[in-house]
Amino acid sequence: MSNKQGKKSTSLATKTSTSTLSTVPATKDLFVIGKREKPKIERPVPWVEKYRPKKVSDIAYQDEVIAVLNKCISGSDFPNLLFYGPPGTGKTSTILAAAHEMFGSDLYRDRVMELNASDERGISVVREKVIKFAQLSAAAKRPDGQPCPHFKLIILDECDSMTKAAQAALRRTMERESKTTRFCLICNYISRIIEPITSRCAKFRFKPLHTDIIEQRLQTICAEENVNCEKDAIVELVKCTDGDMRKAVTFLQSVARVRPNETVTLADVHEITGIIPETVIDQLVQVCHTPSYEKLATTVKNVLCEGYAAHQLIMQLHDYLLEQMSISNEEKAVIFDKIAMVDGCLLDGADEYLQIMDLLCTVMQQFCRS
Template identity: 60%
Template sequence: MQAFLKGATVQTSRPQKDKAAAGPGTEKKAKAVPWVEKYRPKCIDDVAFQEEVVAVLKKSVEGADLPNLLFYGPPGTGKTSTILAAARELYGPQLYRQRVLELNASDERGIQVVRQKVKNFAQLTVAGSRQDGKPCPPFKIIILDEADSMTGPAQAALRRTMEKESRTTRFCLICNYISRIIEPLTSRCSKFRFKPLSNQIQEERLLDICEKESLKYSKESIAALVAVSEGDLRKAITFLQSAARLNMDREITESAIIEIAGVVPPKMIDSLLQICLSGTFEKLEVAVRNMVDEGYAATQILGQLHEAVIEHDLSDQQKSVLTEKMAVVSKCLSDGADEYLQMLSLCSVIMQQASQHN
């Protein structure tokens, strides 16, 4: 029996030794972070293109005072990065973890969380000073990311907490749609709209990353990145990292970016529009079937077709009819309608409008 037990202990101890041996290697792998996090602004001055917000936050940080904040605007424009950078400058690396509570939409964010987690954190008093001797503000920061997904009762409960704990806590609400935040909350915050990043600012940041990562790229590929990301720098950096991994030692090309982004190649959209304007219904049927069979999302085709129609030399009346049809198709697609039939329906209306005005 003892021999059996000895054998058992030896057997169970081996995986632990292997695990210990494998430890350092696994730790090294864990250090690799996405470029979105790697190149996230570390201080307020690094935030791109949001001059008004940066100016206000710099003054607030210098005076170690901060109002309640409400950041709103499109995704990937630097809302979360800005407040995190400001918090790091206010508290320094030592006190940052104790003084900042960040809740995202992925966390449970009903009324109970506001009553318990947020309220308990807000009620804690803060004392002490920074190790580097700089002044430390006498308040904590609660960051509520994607606050527009909070329920109405939770927002109402937050209003009361915000009011009662104003001495010890500052709130920063971050959302895409300010219209979904209740009026009593918006009136208690300094509101800042984050603008979609300009093409030039995006290009500069992407070229900077390419230089730091020693990537080979073409001007066309950077222009394609800017075009497919539509002002969302986070999306652009993610696509750039994917393209870099796909073309390890080769140059990043425009076609690689288009493939990774899941965008329909512009030539294919132009070809489809040309068939709609001057082709036959049989050709149209084949073209739509090929696009759907190749796995392109109907919503993506719809969005790009909308841009092509608006830019095309059509009359205002034609454009109004087509855009109205696109709205109907978009609604049908969101309701789960067949992608092929919806795209065929839209393209046949484009063909009908073209034939009527020829």
């Protein structure tokens, strides 16, 4: 009897154990399925990052740089690069797209180090971070088996803000670690980079983007985001950006958020970008033709009370007077010299009302003499 009871108990134990084991995977499968069925939440991304070029071939209006980088990616030697030019012309986007194509998404974090102006980039950072990263060796194959460059890439964005001591420490590192590391320096003003650095790099100037290219890109974004924008509004956006694609895309997103599900008009663009309407500029010029300081002071106060920036006012006034053929070259020279002085005073923190009055009084004197 004891043997039979032992057999029964072991059989019951095995049945219960098998039943419990059979139920565990089912619960795990349900748990995994439940995880997969959760809807993914799409986080909003700025359009500047969303529509940043992913490939070198997507870069617009920089033919020389694209030709050189395509040869480097295809297997040619990769030199140290120095990109300089106005902001918003695609300098950072170009080198990031080239890095993604060379190393792929798997090796990008291990092979590329990017330092921006927000990071401290004194001589201590160059000695610690840059030199340690440059001394590491790199393989010539990706994890998927495809060939890739045998070097690493260090991107120093806005390097014209680096100290002279940091730049001097960097030049020796560029020579010593040339077998394992390449450098890409990005700046707005090449005159702020020391000569030993520029002589070790292949220099490429990024030109301000043409208006047709910016207008075409804005129309593409409007079609992708279902934004109704008038033709005049897009032209005004392109006009106020001065070849800066980043600024144009940012302004377009701001206007689209202010007027959701509505047509973006020219007045909306003026409201967001801070552009002063031409009627206000015409009014100021007409007041300058009348020798009345009281009327001029009242008009300037009204314009500034509307919230218009003084710097924007003098820039638009400069462009307006430059196109006037009725004003002689001598009068324009005197007025533009005063505009330069007023602009410098505004940058130093001078009072906007006094500086605008000083400028317009000079304009009034030149008009009244003629």
